[in-house]
Amino acid sequence: MILSRTVVIKKVFGKRFNIDLFIEVMSKLENIRILIVGAGIAGSALFRRLKAQGHQVDIIEKSPTLTNEGAAICLPANAMIELKKLNLVDQVMACAHQVNQIEYALSNGKTLAKASLNDAPLNKAPFVALKRDALMNILRKDIAEEITLDTCLTHIEQTGESATVTFNNGYTQHYDLVVGADGINSHVRGIIQPDTPLLKHTVTNWRFITQKPSQDFQPVYYVGDTSLFMIYPISNEEVYCYGHVIDPTEQYYAMPVKTALNAVFANYAAPIKHCLDNMPDNDHIIRGGLKSVAKTESVYNNVVLIGDALHGCPPSLQQGAGMSLEDVNCLADQLADNTLDLKKVLVNYQQARSARxxxxxxxxxxxxxLAGLGQSFIGRLVRNFIIRRTGPANVVGWRKLLAEKI
Structure with missing residues (x-):
């Protein structure tokens, strides 16, 4: 059991001093020692919360500098709800752009379905988007100097009560808890799941920021036969663009990024042409491939996974940040409960997060x-019928998440 200083004062100094009681209580006072691996969204947010709780927390980052991978990020309502618990909503809203509607359209611009984000339960919090580096600057404010850079784990040895980690510099350290927050290509997950490779979706994707096609622009997802292009406003002047194509032979992945984008989306509607004509230089276009974790088990004795290390998957529901922040607050809330020992904390965390x-x-x-059905004529008919009948696929998922049915 971990006791707070307030509890100590009440137990020890609220009555006649008792040395035996003092020793007993002080032995329970020592907060657990925690290592957070990864200083991205999940790691930085968790560090903020646990430091505020008084735990002994170390945070490491494998990169030699605090760079931000990714152009922009979309934050659905559940992400904003979690940011409110971190007292960061005002800071995020000051540099984000709020949207009120989602549209799915065919590649020629013809609307398939629209959904308002002002209807319950979608209206529980605003839906916004902003540059990724702006979000990271907010999360890392006042903690950046405490992040140990150019550092990663090479080994974790677990006992019943602790984990001994070995760092890439050969140094070893004992921790009560190791938190893997090091992304979808998590080294921590690789250590504790050595024979569980990521699932690959044979999809190549690109992300970049460019000028907005027109004023009063709401997010639109254009679906083609084997490709998709999303335009999501992040300010009054700029939009976040995401495109992907089914690419089993990686022919488009091998092309120069601008050549590939123009080849895949040449016949898309005018707003996409505007975005392609105003693409940034190659260094500001991020190319990747879609992957998913094979397992979503979060706790391995004294090691726990959060963020994309736990639930990395395609950005179909744009839940990378939202689910990561839910992980952070769930774990931190459990650790703040002074009536629980660490094992019970981790059991509760896994039970709370598992199904969701x-x-x-x-x-x-x-x-x-569903998007892949577009590869055949019949498949396209089925896909388009489903979208027209049920609405934008991501909005359908958001409703379930916000209604807390899972």
Missing amino acids: VAWTVQESNKIIK
């Missing part, structure tokens, strides 16, 4: 499969 995490990964993968 597994559903989110499965649903995100399912949406990718």
